[in-house]
Amino acid sequence: MTPDYRGLTWDHPRGHNALAEAARLTGAAGTGSIAWDTHSLEGFESRPIAEQCALYDLVVLDHPHVGEAVASDCIVPLEELFAADEIAALEADTVGPSLASYRFAGRHWALPLDAATQVMAYRSDWNEAPPTSWDAVIALSERAPVALSLAGPHAALSFQSVCGALGADPASPRDAFIDRDIARAAYAILARLTKDATRKAATLNPIAMLEAIASGTGPVLCPLIYGYVNYSTQGVIAYADAPSGPGGRIGSTLGGTGIAVSRRAQVTAPLLDHLRWLMSDAAQRTFIPRHDGQPSLRSAWTDPQVDAAANGFYSATRATIEAALVRPRHDHAIAFQTEASALLRAGLLDGSSADRVLDAVDLAYSRHHSHGAET
Template sequence: MPAYEGLTWDHPRGYKALEAAAAGLSEAKDGLTIRWDRQPLEGFESHPIDDLCRRYDIVVLDHPHIGEAVAKRCLRPLETLFAPQEIAAWGRDTIGPCLTSYRYAGSHWALPLDAATQVMALRPDLLDRDPPRTWSEVVALPDKLPVCLSLAGPHAILSLMSISVSLGTAPGAGEPGRFLPPPAVSAALEILRPLAARSLPAARGLNPIGILCRMASGDDLALCPLVYGYVNYAAPRDPKARRVAFHDAPAATATGRPGSTLGGTGIAISRRCQATPALLDHLRWLMAPEAQTGFIPTHDGQPSRRESWQDVAVNAAWGDFYKNCFRTLELAWVRPRFDGYIAFQTQASAILRDGLAEGQGAAPIADRLQDCYAAHRPPDAEL
């Protein structure tokens, strides 16, 4: 049979393990071959999912696309491919809300291959103190310490939402159709404004990978309080690269909930795919302890299995990345997934960036964000 066509994203965390696993397959031995293409991070975050599913059998995606995918009927629900007890076991074994983030409209739509969330990234050699644990400690860091926020692309609104979660108000959790109450937007902006004002100008247009690359390659950026964690920078293979350490995202209080919006990736099967038992067995193997604690970490991947994040050898190999960020991921907040959310995320980030740059008040920013949310959220939509 012809090879399955897969699409993942163009970063070692996104493609190395999948490509290495596929390279070990053969039609004669396994009855299976898979060819993986790559797309840039920006495409992964925003490209229409139905277009990708027309061209690929297997698609690595993130959970905010699920509502769009369900509306356009372009994915196969896991319940039609795997036994209920298998799905339940993945739910028990996966860290935090990674599997449940792919459950929408009564079904699961992707396997949680990779786990990530926003955490704090810093250069330990440039920080002459313990990592800050609260937002007030972050804001109080000395002006001479070079910091930045992750505000490019969708990350501006993700940062505001995460800060609001840490302060006790989750988006969409109040009255139906309300994004965030104006007081919650105002409280989050009190943290965002001073940090945005002092953020390293050269880093303002960078996505999370760009921010972490800059932290690893120079000495002009010591801390980013909220950025998606990439284990690859915690133990760099390049001897010239500086080590970036990762810690729990800031909270409102030292013992409070870290404010963080879940990321990570799932592996989904498109409607065009004729899934054979051999393909399903390969996906099962990617989710199994052997791959999650052994194969995937050794190929620069970031596993989703809870025991992998707690594994002593895995942490020793990767600078305690997993141990240091474990609590944040367990408590991460799941974004809305309704059809239209991706467009809201993009436009809301632009609204917020403009508001910060122009010094707009909290009330007009909150009103514009609410109008944007109402324009993109279908009535009575499941979040």
């Protein structure tokens, strides 16, 4: 039987299982069928969002894709699908900037189903209190294997987060990327942490890094990595808030994913009701966590039962996600993120000077971000 809708999500239990089970229940109830396909975590960057939206009715994306999607006019703003009071309620009820991250050009473009940000991850059998500042992380790296997450886009994301801890906001409207003094200081912190453990883990995406930490074959701690509740639930990884800068500000760059409705979709009331249910308090606090998902409603993040089932993941990292930074979302933001990450990763691994690398990053930003454009 041909499904009424086709959706595309990412091929991890956190990204797929809850959506697939919810779709099964919806189809069984006779209110429309949804078939969810998957692609790799890296698949978010491997195909233009317009191509994905030409093939699928529902597309799971992250917020840096929004500017590209708006420029391509391939997704429907939430304001055309839901009432203003529903959107306002989501703004108030989602943790951190989860919904705000999808606001661009005056409208919202995806429902924030999944909330995540960079946090600190370490082996659950490690018997020390995790460091709380970047100075403490550097001190720990002198006596234990501490690795940065640098693979794929994560060198740029780690850099932006350290800049955030030092006072910058990479998503604020600007025609230069980050103040050079702050950028130099952030680069210096990352350079001091680019030791053997970081070099050995330089090709590991967050899932592979967490697997390496859990198995004992990798570092004992990663100070900035996207939190996956699944590893905490299994008891193999413990999490803590991301490190803070000298002023006590936590630096972390928001991740998570949202569900966008493509222009090709034939939107019906049952489809909208299904999306409403996925974002409901009941689904977010019960159904989604029970099916390997990572909810976005604050009521789920503060629910003692949800937290206990996740071995304290939510309480251990909530301060970080509430303070998380939003990434640049302009058209071509993904291309900039990819290029900047490659430049930063190569510079850190090669021991290049800060200004040489940062000059190249600023040049990339000027190519990919039009003068005066919204960030």
